Amino acid sequence: MDRLTALGMFVAAAEQGNFSRAAEQLGTTPSSLTKAVAQLEEGLGAKLFERTTRRMSLTEAGHIYLEGARQALMQLQLAGEGVEQLQHELRGSLRITAPPSFAPAFLNAVCCRFLREHRHVHLEVDLSDTYVDLVDGGYDLALRDGPTDLPGVIAQPLVENRITLCASPAYLAERGGDVTLDNYQQYDWLILRHPLLNRHFWWVSRGGERIRLNQPAPRLASDNYDFLLACLLDGQGLQFIPQWSAAPYLASGELVEVMPEYWREPSGFGPMVYVLYLTHRRNTRKVKVFIEYLKEHWRENQFASPGGEPGAQSA
Structure with missing residues (x-):
């Protein structure tokens, strides 16, 4: 051997x-x-x-x-x-880890396009909410919307993590009336339970004004985002969700924004979704090309990708 x-x-x-x-x-x-x-x-x-x-x-x-x-x-x-990289075509493998909620929102489309256009690259995509170390896991890229202050890791901002209130048109038609800051607790709420999220109140903003809202008792609470999103689409109530997740459903009319003039602050998840990679990967062509595909997806879907060169923030 x-x-x-x-x-x-x-x-x-x-x-x-x-x-x-x-x-x-x-x-x-x-x-x-x-x-x-x-x-x-x-x-x-x-x-x-x-x-x-x-x-x-x-x-x-x-x-x-x-x-x-x-x-x-x-x-x-x-x-x-x-x-x-001396060859015209990309080759080899690319290992990626990301939260499951990123898949239907944008990662499915980006990966499928990448596979269609680069036939000699093999993708391995692990979807998990569990924190995974890039070195120990052997990953080339990670997508995250949580803390990014990791030694030896470059965190490049990808898209804003703006939180909007959404409901299905059917739910709003059934309940009737406009949702306001005075009556919001009278509606059915779907609430994500997560260690990074406050269970008692939210901060929302409008034109620079910050307002503290007491959380209503949830009609449905869960620690699984995809489960709650399915129930939101089914018309079970109101839910605060990231705009990057809501975008395809808002475009198709399956969801509508409620009180669109108010934005909930992203709390423990932070203001951005980041793509992370190890410092020695910064010049790897496969990594650079895949990151560009991510950015192109947001540009094509009218999301403003934050500026800055690769490696704009590093820990």
Whole structure:
């Protein structure tokens, strides 16, 4: 077995903390992985793992070797990508992580267009609300609307995170009357529960004036945004949602804005949606092209993408 393959197997075993899980991830067998690690240990004259029947952990030598192995594999990958960029067509793979709510709002359309126009690129898109580290997860890009102050990560603003109040036309027709700051608590409310969001009040603004609104008792509350959005479209009540999510439904008439002169402040999610990538990826052509597709999507859909060069904000 060549040394490069063995290094990849060692890194996978260290990151998974288990030979069986690492072998499954790599599409090989635990015995092949064990053999690869044994070869490395023999060549180094040092044990890389302490193994018992219950657990497996890196030795001191293993920790040192893991850092070097990661750097070596990363440099080889970057060198390969540099060669790819000499070719006219994009090639290789691109791994992306994003919240599930981004998919129907814009990521589906962007990824499908990217795949149609770049036949030799393979996309892997993981949709999860769980925070994922770009390095440990092996991701090229992350899309997030939460905190972005991460070491070694460039956070480029993509689109404003403006929050608007929406309802279906059918719900408003059934309930009748105009929603105002005086009567809003009389309506049915769909409310997202999230650790970053206040459960007691909202701040809304109009022409520079900030107004504090007490949250009404929800008719429906959930920690899943997509579930609430489906219920909103079904006509179950009112909901504050980001404009980037509301846009296609406002365009189709499935939703309408309520009290459009008021905007809710984005609270813990922050004022922007960001695309994040590691500093050593800033000149990778696949990354740059995909980011441009994201920006083009918002321009074509009349969303103003924030200005600034790639890497306008870095942590």
